[in-house]
Amino acid sequence: MIDARIIKHLTSESEGPPFQLDVHLRSTAPSIVLWGASGAGKTLTLTCLAGFLRPDKGRILLHDDLYFDAATMVHLPPQLRRCAYIFQDHALFPHMTVRDNLRFAANTGRDGSLLNRRRRINELLDAFELGALAERKPAQLSGGQKQRAALARALVNEPRLLLLDEPTRGLDARLRQSFYQVLRETRQRAKATLILVTHDLNECFEFGDHVCLMEAGKFLQTGSSEQVFSRPVSSEIARSLGIYNVLPAQIEALDPGRNTSLLQVLGSSLESVYLPGHLLGDHGFVCFRISELLLIPNEGKLGRNQMALSISEIRPAVHGVQLQLEHGLVALIRETEASGLRAGQTVRLRIPPAATTFLDK
Numbered sequence: 208m209i210d211a212r213i214i215k216h217l218t219s220e221s222e223g224p225p226f227q228l229d230v231h232l233r234s235t236a237p238s239i240v241l242w243g244a245s246g247a248g249k250t251l252t253l254t255c256l257a258g259f260l261r262p263d264k265g266r267i268l269l270h271d272d273l274y275f276d277a278a279t280m281v282h283l284p285p286q287l288r289r290c291a292y293i294f295q296d297h298a299l300f301p302h303m304t305v306r307d308n309l310r311f312a313a314n315t316g317r318d319g320s321l322l323n324r325r326r327r328i329n330e331l332l333d334a335f336e337l338g339a340l341a342e343r344k345p346a347q348l349s350g351g352q353k354q355r356a357a358l359a360r361a362l363v364n365e366p367r368l369l370l371l372d373e374p375t376r377g378l379d380a381r382l383r384q385s386f387y388q389v390l391r392e393t394r395q396r397a398k399a400t401l402i403l404v405t406h407d408l409n410e411c412f413e414f415g416d417h418v419c420l421m422e423a424g425k426f427l428q429t430g431s432s433e434q435v436f437s438r439p440v441s442s443e444i445a446r447s448l449g450i451y452n453v454l455p456a457q458i459e460a461l462d463p464g465r466n467t468s469l470l471q472v473l474g475s476s477l478e479s480v481y482l483p484g485h486l487l488g489d490h491g492f493v494c495f496r497i498s499e500l501l502l503i504p505n506e507g508k509l510g511r512n513q514m515a516l517s518i519s520e521i522r523p524a525v526h527g528v529q530l531q532l533e534h535g536l537v538a539l540i541r542e543t544e545a546s547g548l549r550a551g552q553t554v555r556l557r558i559p560p561a562a563t564t565f566l567d568k
Contacts, residue, residue, distance in 0.1 A: 211230075213262045232426075232429075234429075239402045243421030247424070252404075255275075257370055291361035306328065308356065335356070337352070365397075368400050369400070372404045418435045428444055441568050454472050454534065457491075458487055458488065475513065477563055494563070496562060500536070502555075514556050530545075
């Protein structure tokens with residue numbers, strides 16, 4: 208378990224406002240993802256956990272090890288924390304071979320046995336398919352090979368905490384998928400809590416047993432990836448994720464017997480799940496994923512959970528085609544569905560009741 212309460216004030220060297228990190232990371236999950244835009248405080252959180260920066264207040268506890276406690280003035284230096292940190296640029300020593308990089312890390316560890324260190328190095332070189340590259344220097348490695356070497360070096364001393372700061376930044380799609388596979392294997396092999404910093408939602412879904420959404424030095428929402436991404440707690444968070452449509456809504460009917468609610472949205476009635484604790488006429492927002500907006504035949508009278516919307520723009524997307532619609536809505540459809548559609552055309556879309564979430568703010 209990790210239980211880290213971190214408060215750190217940073218003054219700006221320019222005339223900008225000061226920055227304050229104020230977070231409480233508490234989780235028993237084997238892998239944790241810190242997600243947020245640049246400047247949210249993700250890397251600052253990692254540097255405090257690693258011991259490179261001393262918090263002003265708080266307490267950092269990993270399992271039974273106390274790394275930091277402001278009240279008792281405990282602050283373990285980085286070399287005593289059994290913590291491995293993988294930087295964005297890998298930070299491999301350029302004048303050393305892959306084997307020497309691992310050997311240097313092993314020599315700084317607690318195990319004084321030369322035989323055990325050598326065995327551990329050889330095991331990791333084999334596990335990360337680096338045996339044939341062991342005598343190469345970083346400049347002779349590809350991006351993916353550097354990533355594997357950095358992971359192997361990080362694990363040589365069997366850390367209890369593995370920190371990764373945007374490890375796939377700068378990698379193309381093929382190398383990124385390759386690294387994901389290596390990281391999945393690492394997660395199974397290592398007996399360490401893994402904390403990954405990213406602004407890529409795909410990495411949250413790949414590795415986020417526990418996800419923390421960050422903004423301006425605070426956690427906006429934390430929980431399992433399923434909880435966080437299927438039930439954002441505010442319209443602001445839903446918009447920031449970039450996978451939701453968010454619209455103003457008003458409750459026009461509540462039926463606890465049928466476990467349903469009826470919402471008025473852009474002149475249409477949307478059926479949703481029952482909303483306990485709410486009253487008729489309450490205002491809020493309805494959100495639903497862009498992938499849940501279904502294109503249906505534009506025939507007959509509009510039914511419940513249907514909208515007729517004009518297409519503003521049609522854009523190619525990684526998975527299908529993206530329709531930019533009036534009122535700022537976005538729909539993701541298959542390429543075959545987009546055949547014959549054009550900007551300015553009115554299309555009919557359906558929102559499944561189970562896909563809608565009503566938010567108070």
